[in-house]
Amino acid sequence: MLEKILLLLSLSLSVAEGLCKPGVGEAYKVRFSIKTALGDQAYPWNKNEMFLFRAALAFAMRDFTNGEEFGVSDIHPCNETQRVSFWFVVTRPKTMDLVDKGTVEMAIKKSRNRINGAFLLTDKTLEFDGIYPTLAAPVSPDTPPWLIVFGVVMGAVSVGIIALLVYPLVQRKLKKNMDADDEDSDEETGVKTAENGANDGIYNSTFSDDERFTQM
Amino acid sequence: MEKDGRPNWDSPMQFVLACVSYAVGLGNVWRFPYLCQLHGGGGFLIPYLIMLLLEGLPLFYMELAIGQKMRLGSIGAWTSISPYLGGLGLASVVTSVYLCLYYNVINAWSFWYLFHSFQSVLPWAVCPINSNRTGPTEECEVATPTQYFFYRETLNISSSIEENGGIHTGQALCLVLAWAITYLFIVRGVKSTGKVVYFTATFPYLVLFIYLIRGVTLHGAINGLKYMFTPKMAELANPRAWINAATQIFFSLGLGFGSLIAFASYNQHNNNFQNQAIVVSLINSGTSIFASIVTFAIYGFKATLNYENCLDRMRLLLLNTFDLAEDAISMDSVLEWTEKLNTTYPEQFAQIADKVREGECNLEKELDTAVEGTGLAFIVYSEAIKNMPLPQLWSVLYFFMLLLLGMGSMLGNVTAIITPLRDFKIMSRMSNELFSGLVCVFCLLLGLGFTTTSGNYWFTIFNDYAATFSLLFIVLIEVIAVSYIYGIKRFEKDIEDMLGHRPNWYWKIMWAVTSPLLLIGLFIFYIINYIQGGTPTYQAWNKELVSSPKDQSPSAIQQESVLLLQY
Numbered sequence: 001m002l003e004k005i006l007l008l009l010s011l012s013l014s015v016a017e018g019l020c021k022p023g024v025g026e027a028y029k030v031r032f033s034i035k036t037a038l039g040d041q042a043y044p045w046n047k048n049e050m051f052l053f054r055a056a057l058a059f060a061m062r063d064f065t066n067g068e069e070f071g072v073s074d075i076h077p078c079n080e081t082q083r084v085s086f087w088f089v090v091t092r093p094k095t096m097d098l099v100d101k102g103t104v105e106m107a108i109k110k111s112r113n114r115i116n117g118a119f120l121l122t123d124k125t126l127e128f129d130g131i132y133p134t135l136a137a138p139v140s141p142d143t144p145p146w147l148i149v150f151g152v153v154m155g156a157v158s159v160g161i162i163a164l165l166v167y168p169l170v171q172r173k174l175k176k177n178m179d180a181d182d183e184d185s186d187e188e189t190g191v192k193t194a195e196n197g198a199n200d201g202i203y204n205s206t207f208s209d210d211e212r213f214t215q216m
Numbered sequence: 217m218e219k220d221g222r223p224n225w226d227s228p229m230q231f232v233l234a235c236v237s238y239a240v241g242l243g244n245v246w247r248f249p250y251l252c253q254l255h256g257g258g259g260f261l262i263p264y265l266i267m268l269l270l271e272g273l274p275l276f277y278m279e280l281a282i283g284q285k286m287r288l289g290s291i292g293a294w295t296s297i298s299p300y301l302g303g304l305g306l307a308s309v310v311t312s313v314y315l316c317l318y319y320n321v322i323n324a325w326s327f328w329y330l331f332h333s334f335q336s337v338l339p340w341a342v343c344p345i346n347s348n349r350t351g352p353t354e355e356c357e358v359a360t361p362t363q364y365f366f367y368r369e370t371l372n373i374s375s376s377i378e379e380n381g382g383i384h385t386g387q388a389l390c391l392v393l394a395w396a397i398t399y400l401f402i403v404r405g406v407k408s409t410g411k412v413v414y415f416t417a418t419f420p421y422l423v424l425f426i427y428l429i430r431g432v433t434l435h436g437a438i439n440g441l442k443y444m445f446t447p448k449m450a451e452l453a454n455p456r457a458w459i460n461a462a463t464q465i466f467f468s469l470g471l472g473f474g475s476l477i478a479f480a481s482y483n484q485h486n487n488n489f490q491n492q493a494i495v496v497s498l499i500n501s502g503t504s505i506f507a508s509i510v511t512f513a514i515y516g517f518k519a520t521l522n523y524e525n526c527l528d529r530m531r532l533l534l535l536n537t538f539d540l541a542e543d544a545i546s547m548d549s550v551l552e553w554t555e556k557l558n559t560t561y562p563e564q565f566a567q568i569a570d571k572v573r574e575g576e577c578n579l580e581k582e583l584d585t586a587v588e589g590t591g592l593a594f595i596v597y598s599e600a601i602k603n604m605p606l607p608q609l610w611s612v613l614y615f616f617m618l619l620l621l622g623m624g625s626m627l628g629n630v631t632a633i634i635t636p637l638r639d640f641k642i643m644s645r646m647s648n649e650l651f652s653g654l655v656c657v658f659c660l661l662l663g664l665g666f667t668t669t670s671g672n673y674w675f676t677i678f679n680d681y682a683a684t685f686s687l688l689f690i691v692l693i694e695v696i697a698v699s700y701i702y703g704i705k706r707f708e709k710d711i712e713d714m715l716g717h718r719p720n721w722y723w724k725i726m727w728a729v730t731s732p733l734l735l736i737g738l739f740i741f742y743i744i745n746y747i748q749g750g751t752p753t754y755q756a757w758n759k760e761l762v763s764s765p766k767d768q769s770p771s772a773i774q775q776e777s778v779l780l781l782q783y
Binding site (some may be wrong): 031033034035037081082083084085106134135136138145146147149150153154157158160161164165181 | 327328331332334335349350351386389390392393396397399400403406408483535536539540541542543544607646648
């Protein structure tokens with residue numbers, strides 16, 4: 001009995017290894033750039049990290065297929081290199097049927113952020129060959145910011161122009177009012193002088209204020 | 217005691233600053249460094265300084281003397297010298313009108329960039345994403361983000377000069393703002409201009425100084441500086457170097473437009489313009505040299521950055537193809553690894569051989585990309601700025617400086633139009649403000665043509681043809697008129713009248729002999745160049761190829777350029 005189980009296990013393992021062939025069929029290549037992303041705080045790549053990857057991918061498959069019980073054993077990696085890149089295939093749970101590329105792609109696309117987060121990496125440093133990241137939608141504010149700055153500057157300039165144009169007019173008006181007041185008060189005294197003079201004798205125009213007015 | 221009530225500068229300092237503000241313009245920043253690089257770095261200073269002594273200084277002095285003596289704008293001044301020379305003044309005014317039309321468009325672009333600097337990510341730093349959200353827009357991917365921002369978002373350029381699209385509203389708004397500010401500065405004549413130039417003449421130097429410190433401390437700046445200052449003396453044997461030096465001095469000082477005559481006409485009769493002429497010319501040349509140090513530091517930074525990015529791309533390509541560990545290849549060892557891998561795995565290497573050849577990294581090549589004009593100011597500099605730490609600050613500072621330089625020159629250009637026209641009795645019945653306003657509105661409306669989608673091509677035509685040829689002719693006639701028609705003797709006496717002493721032999725020889733000969737030489741050279749050049753061509757932006765092949769100008773354009781030249 002034990003031997004039969006052992007035989008079956010070794011058979012399945014060898015079959016699984018046969019399933020994962022780089023560049024052929026439903027295999028995907030994945031590439032990690034841990035040192036580029038984390039520099040000094042880079043963690044070394046080992047079997048545990050590989051286990052995490054398989055678990056993350058199994059989660060992605062479960063999430064996409066809504067409940068199919070994918071497990072760590074359904075993700076088969078092969079051809080691991082020093083670069084930290086390897087190929088993998090996904091099989092359906094409890095069978096050896098390969099999951100097609102399209103489904104795997106969509107599953108990965110859906111949970112890309114979660115997979116990235118598990119490894120503290122980004123779309124650029126955790127690459128799946130052939131699966132392009134969906135970029136974040138651009139944020140477009142209601143009013144473009146440049147228009148706001150433009151409005152401020154334009155407003156200031158307009159105020160400046162109006163001020164420069166209106167200021168001398170205002171000054172002239174004020175001056176006119178002041179002069180008009182002076183003329184009024186002089187007129188009264190002038191008339192009085194003329195009246196006094198006319199009663200006494202010859203009207204001496206020297207003391208009248210008419211000259212002041214004409215010179216203006 | 218002013219009989220005619222002509223306004224005056226508040227102090228001689230205002231006049232000097234106005235001249236500095238006018239002469240020190242965008243050309244100092246974007247044309248001189250290019251010429252320096254083209255003609256052997258430090259060695260170019262020799263022809264440049266010689267030309268300054270032979271033509272720049274004497275002609276500058278002459279224009280100031282005429283303006284201060286005649287106390288009229290260019291039309292009135294030349295008519296006083298000889299009634300037949302009124303056309304000379306008119307030619308100056310027309311050239312100034314052409315210049316005003318297109319020059320303020322540059323200020324509009326500076327405003328556009330300045331306003332767009334107030335964002336967390338500079339818009340020319342990243343490409344916009346395409347509609348599928350899979351990557352950057354196609355056009356932007358083939359070009360660089362800075363080029364894309366300039367040609368697509370700022371200009372919305374069409375593919376040829378014949379395709380006229382609509383007006384770019386953002387550009388039009390910025391142009392309106394530029395003219396509004398110009399009006400604000402000149403509305404009160406020299407009273408307002410005189411106050412403004414305190415700022416427009418001095419602030420750019422502050423920014424240049426800040427940029428100098430920032431520039432030389434950038435990584436890789438030393439490469440650019442070394443490149444600039446290693447003189448290649450062999451270039452001095454090339455006559456083009458001397459011709460370019462002569463034309464650069466000539467255009468940089470702004471001779472022939474009538475602005476200097478206009479500014480000087482507001483001087484006191486006894487103002488010592490001799491010293492002022494020397495000071496302003498020296499400041500102008502000094503600023504050119506100063507600006508090229510800054511520019512080359514920035515060039516060096518940008519070239520080194522591009523080179524290192526190129527090396528990094530190569531490194532990644534090798535790592536990914538041969539699946540080596542990440543830290544196996546460092547930036548320094550890329551080249552030796554390329555060799556090693558080529559010999560050890562020839563078949564695998566052959567697959568990527570094309571990519572390696574295309575992406576070959578060469579620092580010299582990066583430094584060799586000499587750029588001038590709007591390409592330098594708006595593309596190369598923006599690219600360097602986006603890579604600096606705290607790019608928004610540097611961007612704001614830089615475009616503000618460009619604005620001040622441009623606005624300072626605009627003051628001179630508009631004054632060159634208004635002053636001679638106001639000397640006519642008909643115009644002086646209108647109030648100052650109204651007349652200036654009309655001139656500004658007129659130039660604004662015509663300038664809107666440059667904000668259309670094909671506007672940049674018209675701009676290039678105006679830039680290349682409107683002012684170059686005609687100015688040489690104008691100044692040549694000017695110097696011949698003063699030396700031979702008016703007479704050196706009379707001119708000497710006038711100067712003695714104003715300054716208290718006669719100009720010494722150096723000035724007289726320059727006016728009578730050297731400068732006219734030099735100008736005739738330049739003039740002949742330009743004519744030969746124009747004839748030999750065949751059908752004029754222009755560089756158009758091809759949306760698909762994202763390159764600028766030279767297209768034939770259609771015949772209407774050729775006629776237009778001849779028309780501009782004829783003035």
